[in-house]
Amino acid sequence: MDNCTLAGGIVGGDNPAHLAAVYPVVEIFNSIQGEGYHAGISSIFIRFGQCNLACEWCDTDFSKWDDMTVIDILGIIAKFPAKNVILTGGEPMLHDLWPLVDCLRKRGKKIAIESNGSIEIPEGLIDWICISPKDQMYPQVPIKQRKGDELKVVYVGQDLSLYDQLKQGFKHHFIQPCYFQNQSVEWNGRNFQATEKLVKENPQWRLSLQTHKWMGVD
Numbered sequence: 001m002d003n004c005t006l007a008g009g010i011v012g013g014d015n016p017a018h019l020a021a022v023y024p025v026v027e028i029f030n031s032i033q034g035e036g037y038h039a040g041i042s043s044i045f046i047r048f049g050q051c052n053l054a055c056e057w058c059d060t061d062f063s064k065w066d067d068m069t070v071i072d073i074l075g076i077i078a079k080f081p082a083k084n085v086i087l088t089g090g091e092p093m094l095h096d097l098w099p100l101v102d103c104l105r106k107r108g109k110k111i112a113i114e115s116n117g118s119i120e121i122p123e124g125l126i127d128w129i130c131i132s133p134k135d136q137m138y139p140q141v142p143i144k145q146r147k148g149d150e151l152k153v154v155y156v157g158q159d160l161s162l163y164d165q166l167k168q169g170f171k172h173h174f175i176q177p178c179y180f181q182n183q184s185v186e187w188n189g190r191n192f193q194a195t196e197k198l199v200k201e202n203p204q205w206r207l208s209l210q211t212h213k214w215m216g217v218d
C-alpha cells in the first residue's frame, strides 16, 4: 500500500499494523471544549463506545458505534484544523490506544484523554490526562490512575474530603455540578447553587461548567 495515497495526509513512517487497528467509534467531531482547564479551545473529539461503569446520570450514549480503522479515523480528522484531540467515551482506556495515538502524533496532534480513572494509563501515552472519578457512585471501583493534569469531580452532593489523597496527584482541581436530566429543574438548580457555595468555601477547587450545553453544541 502506498502510504502517500492514504487519507489523513500520511507522511510516511506509519506502522501498517497501527493504520489497520480497529476501534469502536461513536462519533468524531470538531467542537469547542466546553469544560475544565481547556474550555474555549477548538478540539477534535473522538468518542469511543463502551464503558465499564453505568452512572445513572450519564448523558452519553456509548452503546452504539461503528468499527473504524485508524485510516478511517485519520480521514475524518484531516478535515479539521484543530491541533488538540480529545479521546473520550464511554471509557477510552478500555481500548489499546497506542496505535491510534502513534498515528495522531505523527500528524502533530496533542492528545488529551477524559477517563474515569479506573484503568491505569501507560506512561507517555497521553499528553493531557483529565480524570473524572466516579467513586462517589462506585466506591468498590478503585481509581488506578492517580496522577495527571486535571482532576474533574462531578458534584452530586458527595463529601469533597473523598478526594483529599487523590487530588495530590493532579495539577488542576475542578468541580463541576452534575446536570442530571432525569431530575427536576429545581434539583439541578439546587445542585448548581451548592457547587458554587462549595467552591467559595474551598477555593483550591475551580468551578467547571459545561458551557457547550449552553451553546447547544456537542
Ligand code: SF4
Binding pocket: 051, 052, 053, 054, 055, 057, 058, 059, 060, 062, 089, 090, 091, 116, 134
Ligand atoms: S464513567 Fe462516564 S461515560 Fe461511563 S457511565 Fe459514568 S459518566 Fe458515563
